[in-house]
Amino acid sequence: FVAVPNPVYFTSFESNLIRERPHEWPMLSKGVCAHSLCITNTDRIYAARLHKTLGQKLALALQGDYKILRLFSYLPWEMDGSLQMGYFVLSPQGPSSIHARLADILVEHQKEIRFCSYRRDAEEDVQGCLWDFNGEGKEQEPCQLARIEEPDPSPLVLNIMRSALFYKLEDVLAVLRQCFASDPQVLCLQEKMKKERKDIDGKRNFPVIVIEGLDGTGKSTLTKSLQDALNATLLNSPPECISPWRKAFDDEPSLLRRAYYGLGNYIVADQISEAAQSSPVIVDRYWHSTAAYSIGTEIGGGLHNLPAHHHEVYQWPKDLLKPDLVILLTVSDEERMQRMCKRGLAKTVEEKELESNSLFRQKVEEAYKRMERPGCVVVDASGPKKRVFNDVLSIVCDHCNIHVSNT
Ligand SMILES: Nc1ncnc2c1ncn2[C@@H]1O[C@H](COP(=O)(O)OP(=O)(O)O)[C@@H](O)[C@H]1O
Numbered sequence: 001f002v003a004v005p006n007p008v009y010f011t012s013f014e015s016n017l018i019r020e021r022p023h024e025w026p027m028l029s030k031g032v033c034a035h036s037l038c039i040t041n042t043d044r045i046y047a048a049r050l051h052k053t054l055g056q057k058l059a060l061a062l063q064g065d066y067k068i069l070r071l072f073s074y075l076p077w078e079m080d081g082s083l084q085m086g087y088f089v090l091s092p093q094g095p096s097s098i099h100a101r102l103a104d105i106l107v108e109h110q111k112e113i114r115f116c117s118y119r120r121d122a123e124e125d126v127q128g129c130l131w132d133f134n135g136e137g138k139e140q141e142p143c144q145l146a147r148i149e150e151p152d153p154s155p156l157v158l159n160i161m162r163s164a165l166f167y168k169l170e171d172v173l174a175v176l177r178q179c180f181a182s183d184p185q186v187l188c189l190q191e192k193m194k195k196e197r198k199d200i201d202g203k204r205n206f207p208v209i210v211i212e213g214l215d216g217t218g219k220s221t222l223t224k225s226l227q228d229a230l231n232a233t234l235l236n237s238p239p240e241c242i243s244p245w246r247k248a249f250d251d252e253p254s255l256l257r258r259a260y261y262g263l264g265n266y267i268v269a270d271q272i273s274e275a276a277q278s279s280p281v282i283v284d285r286y287w288h289s290t291a292a293y294s295i296g297t298e299i300g301g302g303l304h305n306l307p308a309h310h311h312e313v314y315q316w317p318k319d320l321l322k323p324d325l326v327i328l329l330t331v332s333d334e335e336r337m338q339r340m341c342k343r344g345l346a347k348t349v350e351e352k353e354l355e356s357n358s359l360f361r362q363k364v365e366e367a368y369k370r371m372e373r374p375g376c377v378v379v380d381a382s383g384p385k386k387r388v389f390n391d392v393l394s395i396v397c398d399h400c401n402i403h404v405s406n407t
């Protein structure tokens with residue numbers, strides 16, 4: 001399928017899967033031809049990294065009118081074991097120069113990429129052709145393609161559950177172990193995590209309050225004021241102890257990036273557990289950030305493509321300490337941009353994407369709102385700092401049964 005503007009599903013299988021055959025191919029209008037490059041290597045970390053580099057190489061090789069879209073390939077009867085990532089390239093000028101432009105990439109990766117071409121025949125049907133790279137690349141027998149309806153579960157959602165979000169510490173550690181098998185610092189941290197995990201359901205003396213929201217919604221400002229007002233401990237996820245690795249992980253594919261943020265959440269959970277014995281705890285970002293950004297990034301197209309309310313992607317990991325209250329700050333796009341411009345700090349790639357893509361922003365915010373157990377209490381944070389602070393403080397006091405003298 002193609003993730004922009006909305007997923008499109010198609011198959012070459014002549015089977016009862018093809019209940020309906022919509023013939024519109026919105027992206028293959030007259031004269032346009034398409035090619036797909038699908039990564040066949042089954043090592044998921046290797047494949048994730050290759051997918052990222054391949055995207056960069058394609059962007060360099062195909063400047064101009066070409067459109068590069070995300071693609072997944074799968075066997076319908078065995079989606080979980082067969083999901084492969086790749087790209088779908090649209091060439092408005094027809095196939096003429098694309099083969100020359102892609103030649104180096106295809107030769108270099110011929111053993112780990114499946115390359116197909118697509119075009120309309122005289123009857124306006126779409127034909128797909130697998131390319132053979134034994135010796136010189138050439139097209140094999142074409143086969144007719146048919147569009148099908150979205151499968152349930154969608155491969156996008158399956159991809160989130162398999163490789164973009166981690167619902168268990170063990171899964172986070174498995175990815176990090178595979179990537180950093182020889183890095184003593186990472187190995188040492190992993191051992192520590194396994195041995196020293198606190199009891200997540202243990203009794204806490206003080207409440208734990210998480211503040212969530214997009215960048216620039218006022219989290220840092222608010223968490224500092226709450227810290228003072230409640231005499232609380234302030235924690236951040238990802239925590240300071242792993243922040244030196246953040247830049248490197250932000251440049252990695254989402255599989256690794258989310259493993260990093262996942263690890264951060266588990267480390268912060270231990271810090272929360274300890275701190276909540278002696279003071280209230282305020283946390284600036286936690287699991288909901290990891291999940292909402294991941295869902296917003298991985299789900300293509302519009303808001304309606306998000307998994308339905310109550311879907312398992314919105315559930316809290318069973319082995320991660322739960323906060324008592326999660327506040328989600330929301331402000332309009334315009335106000336948020338103004339605040340971020342004034343602040344002028346370095347941004348993560350995702351935050352840059354958020355800035356340029358309002359749909360992405362809406363998806364992240366909607367995913368935040370769909371999180372469950374605990375869900376978010378949404379607070380309109382577009383007013384002045386003092387008002388936002390008072391609104392949140394009164395929610396915190398009500399919810400956590402705290403009394404503050406100067407409210
Ligand atoms: N309620 C508010 N009204 C106006 N400006 C605000 C408000 N809250 C925060 N700011 C300003 O907006 C910028 C971003 O706020 P910050 O707390 O750093 O957001 P975040 O931590 O969510 O990224 C800062 O310059 C901050 O001073």
Ligand SMILES: Nc1ccn([C@H]2C[C@H](O)[C@@H](COP(=O)(O)OP(=O)(O)O)O2)c(=O)n1
Pocket residue numbers: 214215216219237238261264265285286287289290291293347348350351
């Ligand atoms: N617990 C966390 C914290 C942040 N993230 C990710 C989500 C986004 O890509 C970035 C946002 O972090 P950033 O430092 O820009 O946010 P703030 O400036 O603190 O608001 O980090 C996460 O996945 N999990």
